[in-house]
Amino acid sequence: MTTTTTAPPNATVFGAEVPQPPQHGKPGGIMRHLNFGTGLLAGIVGAVAAGWITAALTPTSASNATFAPTEPEYVYLAVLIGWVVGFMLGMGAFVGPVRWLLGRDITHADAEYMAGKDLGFRRYFKFTTDHKVVGIQYLVVTLVIFALGGTLAMLIRTELGVTWAELFAPTFYNTIIGTHGIAMVIAMIVVISGPVGNFIVPMMIGARDMAFPRLNALSLWLLVAAVVCLISSMFVGGIQDGWSVYYPLAAQAPPGMLGYQMTIIVFAISTGVASVNLMTTILTMRAKGMTWSRTPILVFGVFAASLMGLYAFPFYQYSQILALTDRIWDTVFFNPVQGGSVWLYENLFWLLGHPEVYVILIPSMALALEIMPVFLRRPLFSFNFAVAGIIGVVALSGLVWAHHMYMTGWAPAVNYPFMLSTEMISIPVGFLVLVAIGTFWRSTVWTRLPLMAIYAVVFNKMIGGVTGIYLSDVPADQYFHGSMFVVAHFHYMLMGAGLFGAMGGIAFYFPKMTGRILDERWGSIGLWTAFVGFQITFGSMFVAGLQGQPRRVLQFDDMFNISNWLSTIGAYVIGLGMLIFLAAIIFSWRSGDVASSNPWGSKSLEWQTATPVPLENFEVLPVVTERPYNYGVPDPYEQRMKSLDGDLGPDTRLESDDKAGVP
Amino acid sequence: MKRVLVTIACIVLGIAVVAGVGAVAAISGEEPKAIVAKQVGTMQTPDGEKPHYELHLDVYPNSSAAVPPPRAGSPIQADLLSGQPFYHPSTSIQVPANSVVTIHFTQYDSGGQIYNPYFAKVHGTMDGTMTWNGKKVSEIKPSEVGHTFTVHQYPESTQPYLFLSVPLPMNAGNAKTNSDGYPVDPQKISVTFVTGEAGTYVWNCEFPCGDLYQEFGGPMQARGWMAGTFEVVA
Numbered sequence: 001m002t003t004t005t006t007a008p009p010n011a012t013v014f015g016a017e018v019p020q021p022p023q024h025g026k027p028g029g030i031m032r033h034l035n036f037g038t039g040l041l042a043g044i045v046g047a048v049a050a051g052w053i054t055a056a057l058t059p060t061s062a063s064n065a066t067f068a069p070t071e072p073e074y075v076y077l078a079v080l081i082g083w084v085v086g087f088m089l090g091m092g093a094f095v096g097p098v099r100w101l102l103g104r105d106i107t108h109a110d111a112e113y114m115a116g117k118d119l120g121f122r123r124y125f126k127f128t129t130d131h132k133v134v135g136i137q138y139l140v141v142t143l144v145i146f147a148l149g150g151t152l153a154m155l156i157r158t159e160l161g162v163t164w165a166e167l168f169a170p171t172f173y174n175t176i177i178g179t180h181g182i183a184m185v186i187a188m189i190v191v192i193s194g195p196v197g198n199f200i201v202p203m204m205i206g207a208r209d210m211a212f213p214r215l216n217a218l219s220l221w222l223l224v225a226a227v228v229c230l231i232s233s234m235f236v237g238g239i240q241d242g243w244s245v246y247y248p249l250a251a252q253a254p255p256g257m258l259g260y261q262m263t264i265i266v267f268a269i270s271t272g273v274a275s276v277n278l279m280t281t282i283l284t285m286r287a288k289g290m291t292w293s294r295t296p297i298l299v300f301g302v303f304a305a306s307l308m309g310l311y312a313f314p315f316y317q318y319s320q321i322l323a324l325t326d327r328i329w330d331t332v333f334f335n336p337v338q339g340g341s342v343w344l345y346e347n348l349f350w351l352l353g354h355p356e357v358y359v360i361l362i363p364s365m366a367l368a369l370e371i372m373p374v375f376l377r378r379p380l381f382s383f384n385f386a387v388a389g390i391i392g393v394v395a396l397s398g399l400v401w402a403h404h405m406y407m408t409g410w411a412p413a414v415n416y417p418f419m420l421s422t423e424m425i426s427i428p429v430g431f432l433v434l435v436a437i438g439t440f441w442r443s444t445v446w447t448r449l450p451l452m453a454i455y456a457v458v459f460n461k462m463i464g465g466v467t468g469i470y471l472s473d474v475p476a477d478q479y480f481h482g483s484m485f486v487v488a489h490f491h492y493m494l495m496g497a498g499l500f501g502a503m504g505g506i507a508f509y510f511p512k513m514t515g516r517i518l519d520e521r522w523g524s525i526g527l528w529t530a531f532v533g534f535q536i537t538f539g540s541m542f543v544a545g546l547q548g549q550p551r552r553v554l555q556f557d558d559m560f561n562i563s564n565w566l567s568t569i570g571a572y573v574i575g576l577g578m579l580i581f582l583a584a585i586i587f588s589w590r591s592g593d594v595a596s597s598n599p600w601g602s603k604s605l606e607w608q609t610a611t612p613v614p615l616e617n618f619e620v621l622p623v624v625t626e627r628p629y630n631y632g633v634p635d636p637y638e639q640r641m642k643s644l645d646g647d648l649g650p651d652t653r654l655e656s657d658d659k660a661g662v663p
Numbered sequence: 664m665k666r667v668l669v670t671i672a673c674i675v676l677g678i679a680v681v682a683g684v685g686a687v688a689a690i691s692g693e694e695p696k697a698i699v700a701k702q703v704g705t706m707q708t709p710d711g712e713k714p715h716y717e718l719h720l721d722v723y724p725n726s727s728a729a730v731p732p733p734r735a736g737s738p739i740q741a742d743l744l745s746g747q748p749f750y751h752p753s754t755s756i757q758v759p760a761n762s763v764v765t766i767h768f769t770q771y772d773s774g775g776q777i778y779n780p781y782f783a784k785v786h787g788t789m790d791g792t793m794t795w796n797g798k799k800v801s802e803i804k805p806s807e808v809g810h811t812f813t814v815h816q817y818p819e820s821t822q823p824y825l826f827l828s829v830p831l832p833m834n835a836g837n838a839k840t841n842s843d844g845y846p847v848d849p850q851k852i853s854v855t856f857v858t859g860e861a862g863t864y865v866w867n868c869e870f871p872c873g874d875l876y877q878e879f880g881g882p883m884q885a886r887g888w889m890a891g892t893f894e895v896v897a
């Protein structure tokens with residue numbers, strides 16, 4: 001292959017002549033040859049090579065300070081590192097920095113290639129920088145993680161259907177509990193900020209792309225690399241200690257623990273990169289006229305989640321880096337038999353663990369508040385109150401972590417201040433619920449699938465919130481904290497509010513993302529089936545918890561059989577509902593009704609551009625002149641046009657608009 | 664119609680994936696085949712004459728050509744647990760309800776100091792003793808424990824109480840061994856106890872013998888090695 005260096009003429013970018021650096025070879029350079037396939041290949045080669053070299057260099061008889069043999073640990077760690085580095089190398093993640101080091105600036109043609117221009121379907125399998133492609137990639141990856149976590153959830157509930165079923169070995173049961181937990185936490189963290197944050201937010205603020213397009217692709221593919229680490233852990237002993245992997249259990253665990261640690265380390269990098277990108281985009285690239293009071297509430301939600309993720313995830317990442325060094329190099333941060341502190345671990349873990357709840361909840365609630373004005377055809381009830389609620393949650397989110405440690409014996413004197421801060425955070429969260437209820441009040445309801453999901457979110461959020469108040473209370477928590485009551489509570493918060501909100505978000509933005517309407521009938525059947533199953537599953541779990549069933553155990557007393565049996569039936573119903581919803585996504589994506597550019601008649605910017613969305617989003621960058629939720633307020637432009645000629649221009653309504661009853 | 668078919672396909676595929684993963688996991692993690700106590704006659708107890716059953720359990724320090732290792736759930740687990748002690752021929756034990764049961768242990772492993780001397784004593788047998796190389800004893804030196812066989816009452820309201828704990832004395836480090844590396848004159852222990860109504864229990868070794876994580880890891884946590892189930896059947 002010959003490489004030619006030419007000095008191309010100026011590029012015309014949005015009508016402006018822009019001088020270009022020399023073009024090396026064809027646009028895209030080596031990126032033309034790199035894709036998911038080469039990533040997989042390089043990842044596997046990297047993993048095998050690193051594992052083989054490490055095995056050759058490590059004595060088989062060596063053991064660490066706790067008598068565990070070190071060879072499998074070293075080899076597995078090398079495999080994981082080899083996989084991550086190889087995969088990212090094969091995807092082309094390092095091409096940009098290398099080009100920069102070589103002084104080869106990117107040309108406009110290179111940038112367009114990397115954004116996936118004219119690549120068709122292939123762009124979804126490459127290190128593509130276009131935020132819309134990354135948004136779709138996030139959606140698919142998130143669905144895959146949900147499929148993994150959901151499959152494990154079905155196995156858990158099958159095992160717990162009746163006591164002593166013992167379908168699986170106890171160690172495997174522990175593994176599926178831990179893997180399900182962390183897989184679902186990861187999926188819930190990215191389910192809104194990933195697909196919606198990437199696809200919608202730049203358009204929502206009137207930007208052409210994210211601030212750092214390559215970092216955007218980097219965060220996505222790091223997530224993929226992390227998920228493979230997580231799955232691999234199941235084949236080397238698994239994560240047998242729950243998603244929190246407390247010490248000393250973590251120190252006793254088989255090598256699968258390294259898979260967990262590497263997953264978190266890589267995922268935290270991905271999240272940090274994504275957070276910085278989203279925050280910078282929102283801070284610096286909002287359209288002209290989009291003051292904070294004219295910025296949609298979803299943007300506030302995504303910004304808040306990014307901010308919380310940015311300060312909280314490093315604690316979690318540090319905890320896993322230190323845990324890894326304890327395991328591999330016999331450092332003594334956490335392992336109590338050598339003098340480490342389990343409380344240090346627990347503090348670092350929960351410094352992420354609780355803000356993470358709000359990283360999941362706030363985008364979900366913000367999305368709900370974003371959707372409601374569209375379908376209730378009225379402004380958000382007290383936009384400022386909603387913003388204050390989000391700010392309040394962010395401010396308090398880092399001051400509540402120790403309520404997870406009331407019963408650990410760490411600093412009992414701080415229990416009551418943390419009880420106060422935890423109960424205080426229900427106030428700003430309550431703001432958001434009140435804004436939702438206030439927006440519903442005396443509104444004209446246009447009930448469509450996205451709004452149905454919001455009904456579910458508000459219902460689940462209230463149950464999850466109220467039960468959370470009991471758990472924040474030290475005396476009540478003494479009774480509840482080790483029971484299934486806690487499991488039911490956090491599922492109401494994370495799944496009930498987070499996942500149903502995400503379903504609403506998918507239904508709402510489906511037309512913009514795919515150009516088609518998500519099938520209302522099958523989508524609704526899936527949503528409500530899952531909702532009913534959800535109430536059966538976790539309502540019964542509340543009962544089991546109040547009866548005293550301990551969590552985290554395989555066998556339980558016969559007296560809990562009925563509630564567990566109901567929970568299992570409910571879980572199958574959730575699974576059925578989710579599969580129906582998935583089917584609706586699949587066939588709607590392939591052959592659903594074609595959507596107009598703004599099928600819901602929304603006023604926010606992302607709906608004002610064409611569908612499919614052009615590469616640059618907007619031909620001319622928009623200027624914002626009013627608040628995003630001025631439904632019912634006469635549009636001065638529209639009034640003026642009507643008064644002039646009574647016609648707003650060509651009729652852009654589609655048949656699907658009429659079918660859908662778009663006002 | 665096409666949409667109905669896609670929906671049905673999704674549901675069927677989803678169920679197949681869950682069932683497939685579950686089936687593979689269930690098969691790979693299958694419990695060892697249970698050993699069942701055999702009736703050898705009857706025995707007089709304070710509650711009258713009851714049927715008498717017996718079974719034999721051996722404890723090996725590691726596998727050998729003569730004694731294969733227990734079945735592991737995966738090659739990785741097999742690798743991690745190779746060279747670790749285990750009960751043989753199974754850790755799934757089945758005994759009849761309302762009977763007298765005698766378990767004969769043959770202990771080939773070495774040992775040392777047990778942290779909790781409670782487990783150096785015999786608990787739950789008919790007369791509070793065990794037979795150790797022909798002699799009746801109610802406890803052994805805490806510094807000479809090889810393993811224990813401890814059946815735990817599982818916290819269930821509907822199961823009858825059952826607690827049995829037997830210390831298995833260690834073999835000396837310099838004991839004469841055969842070609843497989845096992846002592847030629849192992850420790851022989853017998854215990855006799857009475858079962859009540861049917862119930863399901865778990866048992867494990869309470870002596871840290873795992874040689875992984877402070878000797879409490881690996882086999883100590885693995886069914887088939889140093890832990891198992893103890894089922895009393897009607």
